[in-house]
Amino acid sequence: MKGERPFIVLGVTGGIAAFKAAELCSSLVKKGCDVQVIMTENACRFVTELTFRTLSQRPVVTTLWDVPEWHPEHVALANRADLFIVAPATANFLAKYANGIADDALSTFAATYAGPAVIAPAMNPAMWCHPACQANAALLAKRGVTFAGPVAGHVACGADGVGRMMEPEDILSIAEKFLHTP
Ligand SMILES: Cc1cc2nc3c(=O)[nH]c(=O)nc-3n(C[C@H](O)[C@H](O)[C@H](O)COP(=O)(O)O)c2cc1C
Numbered sequence: 001m002k003g004e005r006p007f008i009v010l011g012v013t014g015g016i017a018a019f020k021a022a023e024l025c026s027s028l029v030k031k032g033c034d035v036q037v038i039m040t041e042n043a044c045r046f047v048t049e050l051t052f053r054t055l056s057q058r059p060v061v062t063t064l065w066d067v068p069e070w071h072p073e074h075v076a077l078a079n080r081a082d083l084f085i086v087a088p089a090t091a092n093f094l095a096k097y098a099n100g101i102a103d104d105a106l107s108t109f110a111a112t113y114a115g116p117a118v119i120a121p122a123m124n125p126a127m128w129c130h131p132a133c134q135a136n137a138a139l140l141a142k143r144g145v146t147f148a149g150p151v152a153g154h155v156a157c158g159a160d161g162v163g164r165m166m167e168p169e170d171i172l173s174i175a176e177k178f179l180h181t182p
Helices: 018-030 049-056 073-080 091-099 105-112 125-129 131-142 168-176
Strands: 007-012 034-039 083-089 117-121 151-154 160-164
Touching (some): 007 018, 007 105, 018 049, 034 049, 034 105, 083 091, 083 168, 091 105, 091 131, 125 131, 125 160
Parallel strands (some): 007 034, 007 083, 083 117
């Protein structure tokens, strides 16, 4: 750990499970972590940054172009973070992360950060099973990224199969293995 308290970057992407990320954010804060949330533009269509700003008690990063200090935020955060969690992680985010695409605040952070990462995919089972998505997930796993789910069940779009986001408390249990919280 780089500071006294674990510093976590929590990425939230544009899936219907984004509302569950609020619970995860709240639980991490209650565990004594400093949580910096980065939302994609599409995540902001599902949940508001106000929710995460309030729960994390710090401004949410939603753009690359709001540079608060002399150095870009994604570099500063990549140097500071002890753990990177993405919940929910869209198929789009997995593709970008696996291929080093850096075209927004979250993917640019991901392309800069070199520490441990816990990724909780959530999507329609057909998206998860698609060979492209499976190849992206396999590549990330080979590089040492930890996958929290997805799990089997009923997804919001009405389908059944593997694609549901793991429950926040289970993601937290996996994340805690990387943290030294009381
Ligand atoms: C109602 C709705 C629900 C969606 N849910 C998901 C989802 O659960 N998982 C996913 O991978 N994409 C989902 N999408 C598609 C993503 O929002 C889309 O691929 C988007 O480009 C993702 O952007 P982001 O990865 O930058 O957040 C959904 C789209 C809509 C309109």
